[in-house]
Amino acid sequence: MKNILLALFFSALLPASAALAQTASQPTIPVDQIHTGMRGVAYTVFEGVKPEPMDVEVLGILHNVNGPRGDVILVRLHGKKVEYTGVVAGMSGSPVYLDGKLAGAIAFRIGEFSKEPIAGVTPIADMLEINALDKSPVEEAAAAKPSISVVVGKSAAPGESASLPSATQDFANYLKPIEAPLVFNGFSEDAVRQFAPQFSSAGIVPVMGAGSVSEEKQPEPLVPGSAVSAVLVRGDMDIAATCTVTYVDPQRLLACGHPLLQFGSVDIPMNKAQVLATLPSPLNAFKIVNTTEAAGAFVQDRHTGILGMLDKQPDMIPVTLTIHGGSSTKDFHYEVLNNPRLSPVAIMATVFNALHGVNEYGEEITYRLNGSLDIKGFPEVALKNMFTPEDGGQPAAMEAALSLGERFGQIYDNPYSAPAVEGVKLDFDLIRERRWARLESARTDVTEVRPGDRIMIETVLVPYRGERSVRQIPVKIPTSASKGTLRILVTDGDTLDRMSHMNPAFARKLDLASTIAVLNKEHANNRIYVSLLEADPEARVADKVMPTLPLSIMNVMDGMRGNQEMIVSGESNVDETATPPLDYVVSGAELLTVTVK
Numbered sequence: 001m002k003n004i005l006l007a008l009f010f011s012a013l014l015p016a017s018a019a020l021a022q023t024a025s026q027p028t029i030p031v032d033q034i035h036t037g038m039r040g041v042a043y044t045v046f047e048g049v050k051p052e053p054m055d056v057e058v059l060g061i062l063h064n065v066n067g068p069r070g071d072v073i074l075v076r077l078h079g080k081k082v083e084y085t086g087v088v089a090g091m092s093g094s095p096v097y098l099d100g101k102l103a104g105a106i107a108f109r110i111g112e113f114s115k116e117p118i119a120g121v122t123p124i125a126d127m128l129e130i131n132a133l134d135k136s137p138v139e140e141a142a143a144a145k146p147s148i149s150v151v152v153g154k155s156a157a158p159g160e161s162a163s164l165p166s167a168t169q170d171f172a173n174y175l176k177p178i179e180a181p182l183v184f185n186g187f188s189e190d191a192v193r194q195f196a197p198q199f200s201s202a203g204i205v206p207v208m209g210a211g212s213v214s215e216e217k218q219p220e221p222l223v224p225g226s227a228v229s230a231v232l233v234r235g236d237m238d239i240a241a242t243c244t245v246t247y248v249d250p251q252r253l254l255a256c257g258h259p260l261l262q263f264g265s266v267d268i269p270m271n272k273a274q275v276l277a278t279l280p281s282p283l284n285a286f287k288i289v290n291t292t293e294a295a296g297a298f299v300q301d302r303h304t305g306i307l308g309m310l311d312k313q314p315d316m317i318p319v320t321l322t323i324h325g326g327s328s329t330k331d332f333h334y335e336v337l338n339n340p341r342l343s344p345v346a347i348m349a350t351v352f353n354a355l356h357g358v359n360e361y362g363e364e365i366t367y368r369l370n371g372s373l374d375i376k377g378f379p380e381v382a383l384k385n386m387f388t389p390e391d392g393g394q395p396a397a398m399e400a401a402l403s404l405g406e407r408f409g410q411i412y413d414n415p416y417s418a419p420a421v422e423g424v425k426l427d428f429d430l431i432r433e434r435r436w437a438r439l440e441s442a443r444t445d446v447t448e449v450r451p452g453d454r455i456m457i458e459t460v461l462v463p464y465r466g467e468r469s470v471r472q473i474p475v476k477i478p479t480s481a482s483k484g485t486l487r488i489l490v491t492d493g494d495t496l497d498r499m500s501h502m503n504p505a506f507a508r509k510l511d512l513a514s515t516i517a518v519l520n521k522e523h524a525n526n527r528i529y530v531s532l533l534e535a536d537p538e539a540r541v542a543d544k545v546m547p548t549l550p551l552s553i554m555n556v557m558d559g560m561r562g563n564q565e566m567i568v569s570g571e572s573n574v575d576e577t578a579t580p581p582l583d584y585v586v587s588g589a590e591l592l593t594v595t596v597k
Contacts, residue, residue, distance in 0.1 A: 043225030051225025107257030235334025439588025493523030
């Protein structure tokens with residue numbers, strides 16, 4: 001009896017094992033052996049998880065149309081289903097076999113409104129180069145801000161670059177990669193619309209699509225023709241792009257036949273996917289997909305496809321976002337991919353979506369943020385600020401999202417080390433009114449002071465639709481103050497930070513430790529700051545400040561401006577005083593002068 005059960009068990013495993021063995025030893029056919037009129041078969045999923053065959057007719061070879069020496073096999077697809085749906089988004093990567101040999105992956109379509117299912121096929125030899133690249137040393141992912149312009153044809157859903165004339169765009173996109181539908185699940189239409197330009201500038205364009213994420217198990221193995229998803233965000237919100245598997249061996253798989261982003265080495269979750277339906281449309285045909293259980297991680301994103309490692313655990317950034325102050329506390333838990341170009345955009349989109357997608361959201365809402373960003377091996381980055389809509393400005397939810405995205409961008413934008421972000425915690429207190437105040441005036445009763453004197457700065461704040469209030473700020477004149485004119489700058493925190501960043505030398509990139517130190521020294525926007533400015537030079541080295549330098553030292557340091565972390569300015573901030581945290585976002589600046597005797 002035991003032997004019978006074992007035999008049944010192994011016979012059940014046999015089809016999957018045989019499929020893997022067959023795929024691993026799958027013979028391929030080179031382009032020079034492919035000619036017009038050859039017949040073959042391609043596989044893709046129209047519904048469910050089982051790949052279905054489509055007849056293939058070779059129309060010819062297009063040389064050098066996919067980059068230098070980048071050939072494309074032009075084919076016409078036949079079959080009841082594909083002739084009804086046409087070439088649809090999500091079909092890229094569908095394997096094509098000629099004479100029983102793997103020829104490549106369906107990856108391109110012709111124009112927008114083609115009446116026939118004509119497609120371009122990426123040769124398998126070009127895709128197998130990715131497998132060899134994966135065995136070479138992994139390059140360090142280049143840090144980049146999310147403002148880099150999109151390159152046409154290098155995206156999951158190729159978009160139109162505003163920098164190109166329309167005629168050039170039409171020509172460049174005539175033979176274009178088939179979209180991998182980038183589906184936003186749990187996102188409002190407004191959130192997708194607001195951040196589509198940021199995703200586009202990072203190299204990936206959202207397309208109209210439908211689908212969701214399911215926690216159902218999918219026991220069927222990934223085989224050529226299966227649907228597979230690259231996951232950018234998962235949890236209480238999901239973003240995933242889906243294409244088709246081209247080739248599988250016991251450790252790896254190849255998919256798409258074109259890049260998602262062409263980032264090179266990546267670490268993106270790879271999940272199985274179930275096709276609920278294939279929607280035909282002359283304008284936008286696509287597969288409606290449920291992303292299901294995890295299958296590994298995509299580790300290469302190259303010109304001719306993407307490569308995934310089976311059973312590999314991807315490195316994601318866990319995010320906990322809590323909103324207090326509503327009818328009940330709202331908690332959101334999700335993970336975003338760890339990528340220099342996409343992580344800042346993903347953080348912005350998810351934060352705005354979470355704040356925007358609750359019943360308490362409104363135009364007059366103010367948020368008070370208290371959070372942290374944890375980076376392995378470094379002090380945590382404190383995230384403390386208030387966000388409120390200003391006259392003619394962005395809504396508070398957008399202000400919060402942009403602020404967090406900017407900090408993420410600064411963390412990634414250093415040329416020295418790739419940050420290992422271990423977690424993000426965001427606690428928002430929701431206040432049901434606009435808490436904004438303008439600094440109307442500042443004054444002091446004295447015009448002359450001596451070192452060590454204490455003076456009083458009187459400020460007038462005008463809250464939004466509120467009564468003026470007077471706040472007095474005691475200030476001590478430093479005992480080291482030089483004789484002559486002393487400027488007193490009364491300002492909000494944002495203005496103070498912008499002034500310190502105005503020097504062009506500040507644009508030079510710092511190492512990660514210095515970047516974190518600078519971020520943690522930024523001024524809160526709900527205080528009034530009083531800065532005492534002397535007409536003596538000041539030098540900054542990374543995050544360190546050396547005020548009131550003697551002329552001889554300044555001349556030496558001025559000659560060292562070639563050092564990328566050196567900033568020399570002609571004025572020193574010799575002392576700084578601030579009010580306690582106020583219940584307003586403060587905006588405004590006033591400049592006073594006194595004479596030191």
